[in-house]
Amino acid sequence: MFRNVAIVGATGAVGQIMRQLLEERNFQAGTFRFIASARSTGQQISFRDQKYTIEELTKDCFAGSDLVIASTPDDVAAEYLPAAVEAGCRVIDESGYWRMKEGVALVIPEVNPQDALDATGIIASPNCSTTQMVLALKPLHDAAVVKRVIVSTYQATSGAGVQGTSDLFDGSKSYLSGDDYSYKAFAHPIAFNCIPQIGSEKADGYTSEELKMVYETRKILGDESIQVNPTCVRVPVANCHSESITVETEKPLSPGEARELFESFPGIQVVDNLQDGQYPLPSTCDGSDEVFIGRIRKDISHPNGISFWCVSDNLRKGAATNAVQIAELLAKHL
């Protein structure tokens, strides 16, 4: 087991779930430390019936730790995580900064666990909207080779961190009471609205969030030929991202075959009975670790197409659960 685990970004939306998961999954380690910015330093948090004082993130703070799990903004991960590697720690990072760098492993434990075991430096956890999609694509890719994916996301406000959630609740209250509200995490009102931009503008009219789904998918599946066309949309849902996914495969798959492939893959749960109104909803998937799939059907516009609906808790499998699963994998092979 690891001697000392440092949770960096422990006060954030992902960091709070991370603490909860380490408790729930009874993750074994000698001791734990909880680290955040100077804003939170000195605050007390509870973990396994004990009080811990939040420590400040500095480049020297990693001495004595052998595992770091970090959930901070990109610029913070860029500045501090190399110091953790230099201090001899195994490092798992949730931010977007390291994912596509050469020599950095990008890992979903159900999909490419060996990449984590072979890694010598930082191990990155994918973008939340990528993780749930790639977990769903993996069994289809193994059986029939995925050639092209068209995906639209319906992303929850918790994906924008603690401030995203506050904006949804406070913005909604203000909207209903007719008061003004100044949004901090979003460029437009999110209450009673949809925003078809997540991240910054990049090439060809796509956003940074959309291009993450393109490039991270190829890296995790180890196939540079997969074509992905994403549209990422923020919706007024507090937690759990939903995705409408259409996949074109080299070999045709029937909806029944796709359903069997999903059902037998670890980490996927199928909820699919349109007649009875059963399909995954953000409200029913909230707090679960699985990727939920429903509305499995033939793409009536293409002979080799399958369409489905996919929902997962972005703070759990999209972030904290995936990181803890990587930590569990590393711990098993120490």
Ligand SMILES: NC(=O)c1ccc[n+]([C@@H]2O[C@H](COP(=O)([O-])OP(=O)(O)OC[C@H]3O[C@@H](n4cnc5c(N)ncnc54)[C@H](OP(=O)(O)O)[C@@H]3O)[C@@H](O)[C@H]2O)c1
């Ligand atoms: N939310 C999601 O669904 C999701 C999913 C996958 C990946 N991610 C990624 O995970 C990371 C964290 O996201 P989040 O949603 O948890 O954000 P968040 O709620 O804004 O939390 C950010 C965390 O980073 C800490 N932090 C910020 N600036 C810092 C600094 N200068 N030095 C040390 N610590 C600092 C914050 O500490 P203070 O409280 O002290 O400010 C807080 O603990 C981001 O890179 C995000 O892209 C998020």
